[in-house]
Amino acid sequence: MALLGRSKSSPRLIPELDDGDLGRLRKQLKPSTMPGMTDFNVEAAERLVKDTGTDWDRRWHRISVLAETTADFGFDRSWMLRRPRSADALLFGAWVAAVRVRRGEPATELPEAVQWCLKAGDARPQDPLPYVALLGLLRLLRSPSDQLNEVWQAVVLRDPWNREAHLQILGYLSAEECGVPGQARDFVDAQQVRMPADAPAAALELTAAVRDYHRSTAGDDLNAILADLWWGRPRSSAVLDRALASWTRPGFLRHAAATADLNLLAYALVQAGRVAEAAPVFRQLGPTVVAWPWSLQGDPVEQFAHWRGRSLR
Numbered sequence: 097m098a099l100l101g102r103s104k105s106s107p108r109l110i111p112e113l114d115d116g117d118l119g120r121l122r123k124q125l126k127p128s129t130m131p132g133m134t135d136f137n138v139e140a141a142e143r144l145v146k147d148t149g150t151d152w153d154r155r156w157h158r159i160s161v162l163a164e165t166t167a168d169f170g171f172d173r174s175w176m177l178r179r180p181r182s183a184d185a186l187l188f189g190a191w192v193a194a195v196r197v198r199r200g201e202p203a204t205e206l207p208e209a210v211q212w213c214l215k216a217g218d219a220r221p222q223d224p225l226p227y228v229a230l231l232g233l234l235r236l237l238r239s240p241s242d243q244l245n246e247v248w249q250a251v252v253l254r255d256p257w258n259r260e261a262h263l264q265i266l267g268y269l270s271a272e273e274c275g276v277p278g279q280a281r282d283f284v285d286a287q288q289v290r291m292p293a294d295a296p297a298a299a300l301e302l303t304a305a306v307r308d309y310h311r312s313t314a315g316d317d318l319n320a321i322l323a324d325l326w327w328g329r330p331r332s333s334a335v336l337d338r339a340l341a342s343w344t345r346p347g348f349l350r351h352a353a354a355t356a357d358l359n360l361l362a363y364a365l366v367q368a369g370r371v372a373e374a375a376p377v378f379r380q381l382g383p384t385v386v387a388w389p390w391s392l393q394g395d396p397v398e399q400f401a402h403w404r405g406r407s408l409r
Contacts, residue, residue: 105382105383106383106401107383107384107385107397107400107401107404108383108384108385108397109385109386109387109396109397110383110384110385110386111161111164111165111386112161113157113352113353113354113355113356113384113386114354114355114384115154115157115158115161115352117144117147118144118157118158118161118162121140121141121144121162122161122162122165124137124140125137125141125162125165125166125171126169127169127170134171134174135178137171137174138171138174138175138178138179141162141171141175141188142175142179142182142184142185144158144162145158145159145162145184145188146184150222152223152224152225152254152255152258153255153258153259153296153351153352153353154352155225156225156228156258156259156260156352157352157353158352159184159187159188159191159225160191160260162188163188163191163192163194163195164195166192167192167195167196167199171192172185172188172189172192172193173189175188175189176188176189181219182219183215183216183217183219183220183223183226184216186212186213186215186216186219186226187212187213187216187225187226187229189209189212190209190210190212190213190216190226190229190230190233191229191232193205193206193208193209193233194206194209194229194232194233194236197236198236203236203237206233206236206237207237209229209233210230210233210234210237213226213227213229213230213233214226214230216229217230217250222254223254224250224251224253224254224255224258224261227247227250227251227254227261228251228255228258228260228261228264230247231244231247231248231251231260231261231264231265231268232260232264234247235264235267235268235273235274238273238274241268241274244265244268248261248265257291257292257295257296257297258296258297259296259297259299259351259353261297262287262297262300263297263300263303265283266280266283266284266300266303266304266307269283270307272311280304281304281308284300284301284304287300288300288301293338293342293348294342294348294349294350295351296351296352296353298339298343298349298351298357299339299356299357299360299361301335301338301339302335302336302339302357302360302361302364303360305332305335305336305364306360306363306364306367306389309323309326309327309332309364309367310392312326313326323367324369326368327364327367327368327369327370328368332368333368336361336364336365336368336370339361339364340361340365340373340377343357343358343361343377344376344377344380355381355384355386356386358377358380358381359381359384359385359386359389359390359400360389361374361377362374362377362378362381362400362403362404362407363389363390363403364389365377366403366406366407371403371406371407372407374403374407375407375408378403378404378407378408379408381404385397385400
């Protein structure tokens with residue numbers, strides 16, 4: 097038992113998931129006035145990203161987590177200032193701009209961020225990630241669907257099952273954003289027919305189901321009652337059954353955000369009342385919590401700990 101602080105088995109938010117190198121750098125990146133420290137950190141971040149080579153999935157995971165970590169203290173500007181023609185620096189700066197807007201800052205930086213994505217794409221034509229970031233920016237700008245479709249085609253040409261790109265399109269096509277009712281489901285169905293079960297975007301279907309669940313059951317008391325029935329519908333339960341049957345097999349999910357997707361599965365199972373069936377998922381997860389979707393019900397760590405405790409009784 098830990099006498100002070102939390103034990104290593106205590107649930108906690110771990111944005112880097114199972115990427116130890118990323119976790120070490122994330123803890124190191126803080127505002128600093130120490131001479132040379134910014135140069136050191138830029139070089140460390142650049143090296144961490146370059147080490148992924150053409151593993152675009154891992155590369156995006158590292159860039160996006162670093163962007164979330166540093167968006168509040170201008171590390172992106174330091175990187176771009178020191179590497180003005182670097183595709184990674186431009187991509188990083190663009191995604192930090194998206195992070196800031198999602199946190200409530202004005203969108204004034206987004207048009208410039210779009211240009212950074214285009215420059216990064218020109219500098220490294222085989223890289224899908226500038227176009228992945230561009231999808232996110234165009235979504236925030238509520239750009240016309242033909243513009244997003246052109247960028248989407250550029251992504252899938254280079255990385256057919258890119259996780260972030262699929263989730264960006266899913267969000268864009270929701271009725272709350274730029275889609276019409278049923279359009280997001282049509283997109284999911286079309287992708288699901290062709291997608292390998294262990295693709296990085298494998299959680300697209302379950303992500304859509306969780307979002308539909310909250311959309312359908314939010315609001316009045318009647319909807320709260322219907323929440324208990326929602327996951328019992330054939331389509332909804334089939335989504336859970338498919339994920340539970342395959343994702344819990346050792347080594348089945350190998351992409352960088354696999355642990356985030358397992359969090360999603362655990363959440364969906366407990367919301368569906370299938371608490372005992374979530375036990376093997378919680379065992380795989382250990383202490384690793386991601387904010388979404390647990391934050392939909394309150395504090396994510398508290399929610400995770402509560403349901404893990406009930407599941408593993």
